[in-house]
Amino acid sequence: MISIGIDIGGTSIxxxxxxxxxxxxxxxxxxxxxxxxxxxxxxxxxxxxxxxIKEQGFKKxxxxxxxxxxxxxxxxxxxxxxxxxxxxxxxLPIVEMMEKGTGLKxxxxxxxxxxxxxEGRYGAGKKYKNIxxxxxxxxxxxxxxxxxxxxxxxxxxxxxxxxxxxxxxxxQCSCGRKGCLEAYASATALIRDTKRAMEQHKExxxxxxxxxxGKVDARVAFEADRLGDPVGHQLVENYVKYLGEGLLNYFNxxxxxxxxLSGGIxxxxxxxxxxxxxxxxxxxxxxxxxxxxxxxxxELGYDSGKIGAGALFF
Amino acid sequence: MISIGIDIGGTSIxxxxxxxxxxxxxxxxxxxxxxxxxxxxxxxxxxxxxxxIKEQGFKKxxxxxxxxxxxxxxxxxxxxxxxxxxxxxxxLPIVEMMEKGTGLKxxxxxxxxxxxxxEGRYGAGKKYKNIxxxxxxxxxxxxxxxxxxxxxxxxxxxxxxxxxxxxxxxxQCSCGRKGCLEAYASATALIRDTKRAMEQHKExxxxxxxxxxGKVDARVAFEADRLGDPVGHQLVENYVKYLGEGLLNYFNxxxxxxxxLSGGIxxxxxxxxxxxxxxxxxxxxxxxxxxxxxxxxxELGYDSGKIGAGALFF
Numbered sequence: 001m002i003s004i005g006i007d008i009g010g011t012s013i014x015x016x017x018x019x020x021x022x023x024x025x026x027x028x029x030x031x032x033x034x035x036x037x038x039x040x041x042x043x044x045x046x047x048x049x050x051x052x053i054k055e056q057g058f059k060k061x062x063x064x065x066x067x068x069x070x071x072x073x074x075x076x077x078x079x080x081x082x083x084x085x086x087x088x089x090x091x092l093p094i095v096e097m098m099e100k101g102t103g104l105k106x107x108x109x110x111x112x113x114x115x116x117x118x119e120g121r122y123g124a125g126k127k128y129k130n131i132x133x134x135x136x137x138x139x140x141x142x143x144x145x146x147x148x149x150x151x152x153x154x155x156x157x158x159x160x161x162x163x164x165x166x167x168x169x170x171x172q173c174s175c176g177r178k179g180c181l182e183a184y185a186s187a188t189a190l191i192r193d194t195k196r197a198m199e200q201h202k203e204x205x206x207x208x209x210x211x212x213x214g215k216v217d218a219r220v221a222f223e224a225d226r227l228g229d230p231v232g233h234q235l236v237e238n239y240v241k242y243l244g245e246g247l248l249n250y251f252n253x254x255x256x257x258x259x260x261l262s263g264g265i266x267x268x269x270x271x272x273x274x275x276x277x278x279x280x281x282x283x284x285x286x287x288x289x290x291x292x293x294x295x296x297x298x299e300l301g302y303d304s305g306k307i308g309a310g311a312l313f314f
Numbered sequence: 315m316i317s318i319g320i321d322i323g324g325t326s327i328x329x330x331x332x333x334x335x336x337x338x339x340x341x342x343x344x345x346x347x348x349x350x351x352x353x354x355x356x357x358x359x360x361x362x363x364x365x366x367i368k369e370q371g372f373k374k375x376x377x378x379x380x381x382x383x384x385x386x387x388x389x390x391x392x393x394x395x396x397x398x399x400x401x402x403x404x405x406l407p408i409v410e411m412m413e414k415g416t417g418l419k420x421x422x423x424x425x426x427x428x429x430x431x432x433e434g435r436y437g438a439g440k441k442y443k444n445i446x447x448x449x450x451x452x453x454x455x456x457x458x459x460x461x462x463x464x465x466x467x468x469x470x471x472x473x474x475x476x477x478x479x480x481x482x483x484x485x486q487c488s489c490g491r492k493g494c495l496e497a498y499a500s501a502t503a504l505i506r507d508t509k510r511a512m513e514q515h516k517e518x519x520x521x522x523x524x525x526x527x528g529k530v531d532a533r534v535a536f537e538a539d540r541l542g543d544p545v546g547h548q549l550v551e552n553y554v555k556y557l558g559e560g561l562l563n564y565f566n567x568x569x570x571x572x573x574x575l576s577g578g579i580x581x582x583x584x585x586x587x588x589x590x591x592x593x594x595x596x597x598x599x600x601x602x603x604x605x606x607x608x609x610x611x612x613e614l615g616y617d618s619g620k621i622g623a624g625a626l627f628f
Contacts, residue, residue, distance in 0.1 A: 130468035146468065154444035154460065155605070157569040164563035167482050168556065177562070177597060242482060248491070249478035253567065255471040283491060291469070 002058070004049065004066045004104075005118075005310025007111065007302075008032075010086035013045060017056065017063075018310025022122030024303050028052040038089045039097075046101030053102075065105035066098060067309035069114030076108055076156030107312040109150060111305055113159060115298075116143020117150050118308030119260050123300040128257040132250050133298070134161060136243070137263035139174065140182040144254060150312075162186070166246050184242035187218035187264050193238065194221045197231050204231035222268050236275070244279035251280075251293055262298035269297055316372070318363065318380045318418075319432075319624025321425065321616075322346075324400035327359055331370065331377075332624025336436030338617055342366040352403045353411075360415030367416075379419035380412060381623035383428030390422055390470030421626040423464060425619055427473060429612075430457020431464050432622030433574055437614040442571040446564050447612070448475060450557070451577035453488065454496040458568060464626075476500070480560050498556035501532035501578050507552065508535045511545050518545035536582050550589070558593035565594075565607055576612035583611055 002025070006015035011032055017025035030048045032041060049066065072084025079095025098106040109117070116133035120143075125131040129148045135141035142161025144151040153159050162182035163175045170179025171189065183189055195216050198206045205224045210216045221239065224232025247259055265272065273295050280293070300307060316339070320329035325346055331339035344362045346355060363380065386398025393409025412420040423431070430447035434457075439445040443462045449455035456475025458465040467473050476496035477489045484493025485503065497503055509530050512520045519538045524530045535553065538546025561573055579586065587609050594607070614621060 146465075151460075151465075153567065153569040154571060155569060157605075158567050160566040163566045164478075165559050166479055168480055168559050177559075245479050245482050245491075252474040252477045253467065253472050255467040255469060257468060291471075 001062055001064050003064045003310040003313040004052075005114075005306040005308070006045075006049075006066060006068045007114065007305035007309060008068060008070045008087070009111075010071065013048070014306060015049065015052065016306050016310075017058065018067075018307055020314050022118070022307050022311070024306060026052075026056060027306075032087065034088075038087070038092050041087070042092070042094060042097050043101070046098060049098075049102055060103060063104055064313040065107060066102060067114070067312035068094065068098070068106065068108045069111040069305045069309040070094070070108055071111045074108055074110065074156055076152060078155075079106070079108060081108070082157075105313075109152065109156065109309065109312060110143075110159070112141035113143045113150050113152055113156075114306075114308035114312075115141075115262065115304040116145055116260075116308065117311050118304035118306070119143075119262065119298050119300055120145040120308075121148070121311050121314075122307055123304060124260045124296040124298055125258055128294070130254070130257045131260060132161070132247075132254060132256045132258075133260045133262060134185075134247065134250075135263040136185060136187065136261060136265035138186060138188055140180075140186045141263075146254070161246075161250065164246070164249065166242065166249070181242070181246040185239070185246055185265075190218045190221060190235070190239055190265065191216055194218075194235055197221075197235055201231045205229035206231055218265050219268075222271060226271070240272070240275045240279055244276055244283070247276070248280065248283060255291075256293055257291070258294040258296055260296045260298055262304070266297045273297065315376055315378050317378045317624040317627040318366075319428075319620040319622070319626075320359075320363075320380060320382045321428065321619035321623060322382060322384045322401070323425075324385065327362075328620060329363065329366065330620050330624075331372065332381075332621055334628050336432070336621050336625070338620060340366075340370060341620075346401065348402075352401070352406050355401070356406070356408060356411050357415070360412060363412075363416055374417060377418055378627040379421060380416060381428070381626035382408065382412070382420065382422045383425040383619045383623040384408070384422055385425045388422055388424065388470055390466060392469075393420070393422060395422070396471075419627075423466065423470065423623065423626060424457075424473070426455035427457045427464050427466055427470075428620075428622035428626075429455075429576065429618040430459055430574075430622065431625050432618035432620070433457075433576065433612050433614055434459040434622075435462070435625050435628075436621055437618060438574045438610040438612055439572055442608070444568070444571045445574060446475070446561075446568055446570045446572075447574045447576060448499075448561065448564075449577040450499060450501065450575060450579035452500060452502055454494075454500045454560075455577075460568070475560075475564065478560070478563065480556065480563070495556070495560040499553070499560055499579075504532045504535060504549070504553055504579065505530055508532075508549055511535075511549055515545045519543035520545055520549075532579050533582075536585060540585070554586070554589045554593055558590055558597070561590070562594065562597060569605075570607055571605070572608040572610055574610045574612055576618070580611045587611065 140162030167179035171183035173180035221235035454476030481493035485497035487494035487497040535549035
């Protein structure tokens with residue numbers, strides 16, 4: 001028995017048969033045409049799925065169902081995408097449409113949740129049953145696995161781990177509030193802080209590094225820190241502090257066994273992780289007898305979303 | 315069929331038979347003697363429970379089990395109290411001891427969780443299945459109900475809703491971190507802020523109010539605000555802002571149907587609630603299609619802990 005796991009992105013949709021062992025079979029993909037209305041996009045997806053099943057020679061009886069990871073706000077029980085900013089979808093009854101079009105059972109979840117489920121069951125988190133996954137990209141996304149199952153909050157509309165305020169009246173966040181974790185721990189935030197520091201410190205090595213890269217991105221501060229630049233060092237120290245405090249908050253709410261970091265900034269790997277671990281060790285006081293939280297980086301990369309969407313049926 | 319719900323406090327233990335409808339039968343209580351070691355306390359509790367069952371004429375077959383709400387950190391699955399600061403209990407295998415001593419099945423949870431479960435199932439939250447309860451007392455406690463069930467985090471060691479930082483580098487918290495919600499939204503914090511404001515404003519009506527009450531407590535700021543005092547007004551505005559931001563964080567993580575406030579400050583009732591609702595309406599942006607969160611105060615008062623502990627079996 002397999003499932004079909006589909007990762008819907010703003011520019012393309014990728015899917016594949018997923019085995020219970022988390023193996024990704026042949027992958028199919030289709031572009032998202034911004035000119036199409038939402039119904040047309042879903043009809044194209046239905047055709048792509050039906051063709052894929054035919055081409056692969058899968059029997060319908062061996063497919064448990066189709067899992068979809070979608071960027072946006074949704075009612076997972078009703079099977080409706082309430083709103084997707086990336087896709088410009090509104091009140092889209094995606095589950096009903098896809099079930100009619102494919103004759104298979106369909107489940108949906110948020111894309112960050114799908115990635116967390118994939119990574120939690122088959123990737124860096126496979127030894128653990130209670131995991132928080134935090135994606136450090138353009139924004140800060142989150143996924144929560146409790147007792148091996150996805151925890152999405154009421155109606156699948158929770159787990160917005162990037163949108164909790166850690167500095168009241170702090171930096172403006174994309175969501176409208178001020179001081180969210182996303183406004184401090186996203187790549188966007190680190191780039192903002194790097195640019196600010198560079199303006200104040202013309203002598204910083206950040207300038208040469210940015211010139212080599214052709215832009216100021218989230219790697220500049222880390223690279224400058226590695227080269228012993230005091231401005232880079234301060235930027236990384238600051239980043240670790242804000243991300244560290246945000247993660248400690250989630251320790252106290254969920255008490256996970258492991259936290260998995262993904263997204264661009266997680267590519268800094270042990271350089272970031274070792275600094276975060278030190279931060280936690282010095283500050284995980286107050287709650288005696290609480291177990292240690294392992295800090296890890298993701299292993300599955302871009303496959304985690306497809307695998308996790310498929311895992312909605314395992 | 316009934317259960318026995320027991321609320322363990324720092325100075326006394328109160329218990330009662332609880333019906334499936336949430337009715338509290340005859341109550342028994344015993345003092346906690348600080349001279350007793352933890353085993354002696356549990357043995358006294360076992361005697362009290364056995365006597366109570368005998369006196370009430372309950373048959374063992376009609377009792378589903380004994381639920382305990384305990385202040386402290388515990389492993390709910392193992393049935394062990396890891397640490398209770400109030401009771402000075404360490405690594406206490408309370409479930410095993412009580413099961414041996416009573417011949418009944420025993421379950422434990424944190425006292426704040428028990429209160430949330432009671433209030434959620436039988437009190438202010440009974441119309442809802444997804445609730446956050448926040449206790450605004452000496453500290454800030456929390457309980458989370460998802461799909462009608464208690465959500466305690468891994469090993470029952472999560473749900474520490476008062477101990478999430480909302481102001482990095484902010485006010486010192488009792489847990490050791492700085493800037494926790496508890497350090498802004500507890501009665502202790504409001505009293506601290508009231509005293510500070512009074513020192514700066516000798517003309518404030520807070521002074522007379524405190525004199526009448528014989529102390530500066532958490533009511534002073536609210537009473538002064540009601541009397542049109544600008545210092546009281548600023549204190550209440552500030553309190554609403556910090557509590558409001560903390561609650562909005564929990565909206566984004568859990569997306570509850572309702573938030574129930576309890577504890578001393580919740581006695582301000584609609585005066586506080588209407589101000590918080592206004593704060594939410596102006597700031598619940600960013601996530602279109604998210605349902606409204608009802609804001610309520612607790613209805614069961616001190617019974618909520620006993621009822622909730624009993625409800626661990628329903």
